[in-house]
Amino acid sequence: MTNADTIIRTLREKFGYSQEVVANFLGVKREMISYYETGAREAPLEVLEKLADLFGVDLDxxxxDTMEAASTELAFAFRAxxxxxxxxxxxxxxxxxxxxxxxxxxxxxxxA
Incomplete structure (x- = not known):
């Protein structure tokens, strides 16, 4: 599992989104989100860009290198x-x- 895989899952869970909700947002099947999160498939750049927008984080x-470094990028959390x-x-x-x-x-x- 790469850091991107862990980060996708961590962010999705942190924001309270199900795999189904994220899949619908991306226009893919729920299984693809599972594949991205387990490392079975690498998320394409276009998917990562949309996820960055959804989670309000920079693409990078x-x-x-670490989830701790990624955590400092979290901005606005919407839960519903x-x-x-x-x-x-x-x-x-x-x-x-x-x-x-x-x-x-x-x-x-x-x-300045």
């Missing part, structure tokens, strides 16, 4: 008992905006 979290695919798309879009805002703020701070 999936390439971190009932949500649909449209809700997840909105959450992912919101988190993408927040990530971009944080990047701009960090760049402005470095240039």
């Amino acid at each position: 979290i999936f390439f971190s 008992n009932e949500f649909n695919e449209k809700d997840l798309e909105s959450i992912a879009a919101f988190r993408r905006v927040i990530k971009n805002y944080q990047r701009i703020t960090n760049l402005e701070g470095k240039n």
Whole structure:
């Protein structure tokens, strides 16, 4: 199991999403999420990009050396008992905006 596999599972569980919910968001079968989480299949870059948006983390979290390093990247946690695919798309879009805002703020701070 690679770090990306562990991180995908850890983030999914941390946010309270089932494999089925994440699979629907990605447009894949639930089994694919299980394969990604067990290391049976490597998640393609496009999938990792969508997961980064969904979880509100930078893409490089999936390439971190340790889960501790990855954990420092966690930002906004949305938990819900009932949500649909449209809700997840909105959450992912919101988190993408927040990530971009944080990047701009960090760049402005470095240039000040």
